[in-house]
Amino acid sequence: MHFEIVTIFPELFGPFRSTGILGKAVDRGTVRLEVFDLRDWADNKWRQVDDEPYGGGAGMVLQATPALAAVRELESRAVDKPRTVMLTPRGRVFDQAVARELAALDHVIVLCGRYEGFDERIAHILKPDEVSIGDFVLGGGEVAAMVLVEAVARLIEGVVGDPDSVTDDSFTEGLLDHPCYTRPPEVEGHEVPDILRSGHHEAIRRWRLERAVEATVTRRPDLVNDNWDVYSEEVRLMVRRFGGGPRRNRHSTPSE
Numbered sequence: 001m002h003f004e005i006v007t008i009f010p011e012l013f014g015p016f017r018s019t020g021i022l023g024k025a026v027d028r029g030t031v032r033l034e035v036f037d038l039r040d041w042a043d044n045k046w047r048q049v050d051d052e053p054y055g056g057g058a059g060m061v062l063q064a065t066p067a068l069a070a071v072r073e074l075e076s077r078a079v080d081k082p083r084t085v086m087l088t089p090r091g092r093v094f095d096q097a098v099a100r101e102l103a104a105l106d107h108v109i110v111l112c113g114r115y116e117g118f119d120e121r122i123a124h125i126l127k128p129d130e131v132s133i134g135d136f137v138l139g140g141g142e143v144a145a146m147v148l149v150e151a152v153a154r155l156i157e158g159v160v161g162d163p164d165s166v167t168d169d170s171f172t173e174g175l176l177d178h179p180c181y182t183r184p185p186e187v188e189g190h191e192v193p194d195i196l197r198s199g200h201h202e203a204i205r206r207w208r209l210e211r212a213v214e215a216t217v218t219r220r221p222d223l224v225n226d227n228w229d230v231y232s233e234e235v236r237l238m239v240r241r242f243g244g245g246p247r248r249n250r251h252s253t254p255s256e
C-alpha cells in the first residue's frame, strides 16, 4: 500500500511515520508512506500556495494551481491509477467501512487542506474522493490524514502482527469490542470476571460476544440498526435479549 501525503506541513509526519506498528510496516516496506510539501509546486519564488478569498472575508484559500500540479505529477510517476482523497469537513464521513474500502487499494494520494480550505476548482477538476473524519473542524488536514492512514494501514495484511487483533476490533462485525482485562487480577476491589480465568474457550468466546453485543445495544443502537442484516442468528438473539433490535424507520421510537 502506497500513501502519498501532500501538505504544507510535512514535518508533522516525521515521528508518525517512524513510530510503533506503522513505523515497523514502513521499515518492512509493507506500507510506503511519502510526504510532499505542497510549496514545492508553488508557481512563485516565495513558495506561496495560498491567497485571499474572492468576494472578501476572513482567512486565506489554498490555490488550485499548486495542488493540481502536485497531484498530476504524483499521478504521472505512478505505475497504477491512484485514488486522490481530499480531506474536507464536507466529505463523506470516514468510518471502518471507508477504511476497508481504501485498504483494498494499492495507492492513495491524500491532500491536506489548511486555512479556509481549498479553491473549489480543485474538486471540480480532480473530482477527488472527498473525506471528512467527523463533524468538527480541525485547523488542517494533517491530523485527519494520520487518522486515515493509521486506520487503513492496520487493515493491510502483515501490518498488525496478530490478524485476530484486527478481526476482533470494534466495528469489524458491526459490533463494539468486548471489555479487556490484564494483570493484576484485582484492582481496588474490582476483580477480573471469573470466566476469563476459567480456561473454558467456548464459554469465554460466548461471554465476550455477549459483552460486545451489550455494549453495542446500550452505547450505539445505530450500529445495531445498520448491521442487523449481517449479524448471525446468535448475535441477533443476544441483541433481542439486551432489549435491542432494528428500528423500523428513522422516526420510530423504541416503544414502537
Ligand code: SAM
Pocket (backbone or CB within 6 Å): 087, 088, 089, 090, 111, 112, 113, 114, 115, 116, 117, 118, 131, 132, 133, 134, 135, 136, 137, 138, 139, 140, 141, 142, 144
Ligand atoms: N472552512 C472550512 C469549512 O468550514 O469546511 C474548514 C477549513 S479547515 C480550518 C482547514 C482544513 O482542515 C480543511 O481544508 C481540511 O483539509 C482540514 N479539515 C478540517 N476539519 C476536517 C475534518 N473534519 N475532516 C477532514 N479534514 C478536515
